[in-house]
Amino acid sequence: SWTADAFVETAVSTLKEKLGNDHVIMALSGGVDSTVAAVLLHQAIGKNLHCIFVDHGLLRKDEYEQVLESYRHMGLNIKGVNAKERFYQKLSGVSEPEHKRKIIGAAFIDEFDTAAHAVQSELPAGIEVKWLGQGTIYPDVIESVSVNGPSATIKSHHNVGGLPDFMKLKVVEPLNTLFKDEVRKVGKALGVAPNILGRHPFPGPGLAIRILGEITPEKVRILQEADDIYIRNLRESGWYDRVWQAGTIFLPVQSVGVMGDERTYEHVVALRAVGSLDGMTADWIHLPYELLAKISNEIINHVKGINRVVYDISSKPPATIEWE
Ligand code: XMP
Structure with a gap:
């Protein structure tokens, strides 16, 4: 029968084999799925996992600072991007809900693309980021449009116009066979803090909606x-x-x-x-x-x-x- 410990063991060795010395980039949202996916990847490839956490200025009070601090505490190789003013600017004067979502989705992709280029430019010559990590879980796979987290934002926008560079990466989704309760169990087995595992769902566009x-x-x-x-x-x-x-x-x-x-x-x-x-x-x-x-x-x-x-x-x- 399924156990979180066995899942972690198998997943880590599969990831090690699949990724070898490759570099992976990933956007984190502070939510359960992306966090657990990142910790799992980190166990497999350590500092070759590059995490990006974008502050769109629409998170809960002090959430950006607190979550960034927890990520650092977990030993993740994480870069925070303070993009508040740019998001507020782009949203200024907009009141229609779907329009807000589109603006936020597009702005998020811009920020992530810029951050991904920065990560790439800091790597030694000849070493390229090859993979995009995502916290996709099984229900996201079976639903055509998933609703949670930046991964969903990427998916629902990736057929709009020219693809940003990071979209040319291969995708690695270590949780895509799991249900939410299993993700929490895996997170627990990995030592992710209970306050992160127990967090309420929070929409990608955050307080904007x-x-x-x-x-x-x-x-x-x-x-x-x-x-x-x-x-x-x-x-x-x-x-x-x-x-x-x-x-x-x-x-x-x-x-x-x-x-x-x-x-x-x-x-x-x-x-x-x-x-x-x-x-x-x-x-x-x-x-x-x-x-x-x-x-x-x-x-x-x-x-x-x-x-x-x-x-x-x-x-x-x-x-x-x-x-x-
Ligand atoms: P609704 O309002 O449709 O919400 O009953 C169902 C769940 O989805 C979340 N939600 C979103 N999540 N981007 C997201 O990532 C969105 O645009 C979005 N809209 C709703 C909502 O918070 C709830 O958990």
């Missing part, structure tokens, strides 16, 4: 603050691990409130928490009223610019998990 309408750095900042309070409270109350995915949504409306004897006219955020097995269907989670009350108070009292918090009680279908 949780800010309804136009994205501005100020809205990103407000949303990150509110979301940080929400997620921290879920963790502290023990609800984080009982929820499949949770997040905060910045609504494109302002509403009237009152503070002291002043009338306020500020933003609204919605909290979302769902239970699901695969994201295809999802039920909204009945979080306790006391917990919701605490989160709402904390957000309204601490996040300047928000005077109202609502809770999303819609299931999928007919709603979706994300609002865009």
Whole structure:
């Protein structure tokens, strides 16, 4: 029967044989799949694996720094790319959800292509990066379009115009026979930290599709603050691990409130928490009223610019998990 230890042993020796002294480049997202794939590749080929982590400025609060630090801690050969301003620039004035996704996908490919060239240029003459590592898992293989992580972003865009150079690489996908729960077990066997293995799914376009309408750095900042309070409270109350995915949504409306004897006219955020097995269907989670009350108070009292918090009680279908 299948065990994670046996999988790791076989996968590492297969990768060693397949890759020999070749160099591999790979984009990491901070998510479970790409992280576990990278650790596995790293066990097989060590420093010949070159990882790139792009900050599109649409991650959770402090996530870029924390994830980069964990990657370094794991011994991965990782390069962070701070591309925030370039993404904000390209997204400026755009409010249609699919348009945002296209811009982010294309900008991500540009950043990765540039980073891949930089990696190549630092290698000794005659040594070429030959492979593109990807965290593709079995459900991604069987679905025509996968939804998670930068690997999906690459796939859904690679028939648009001329291919970037890294697309000419051969692809290595060490997890493409595994289901999500098996990926977590493999990650555990490899010693990947529980806080990484237990992370909720997070969409590739990140907060861009949780800010309804136009994205501005100020809205990103407000949303990150509110979301940080929400997620921290879920963790502290023990609800984080009982929820499949949770997040905060910045609504494109302002509403009237009152503070002291002043009338306020500020933003609204919605909290979302769902239970699901695969994201295809999802039920909204009945979080306790006391917990919701605490989160709402904390957000309204601490996040300047928000005077109202609502809770999303819609299931999928007919709603979706994300609002865009
Ligand atoms: P929906 O909103 O379609 O989401 O019910 C189902 C799952 O997919 C994630 N999602 C995305 N992931 N790029 C991604 O990488 C996307 O554009 C995207 N849109 C939705 C969503 O977070 C949920 O886990």
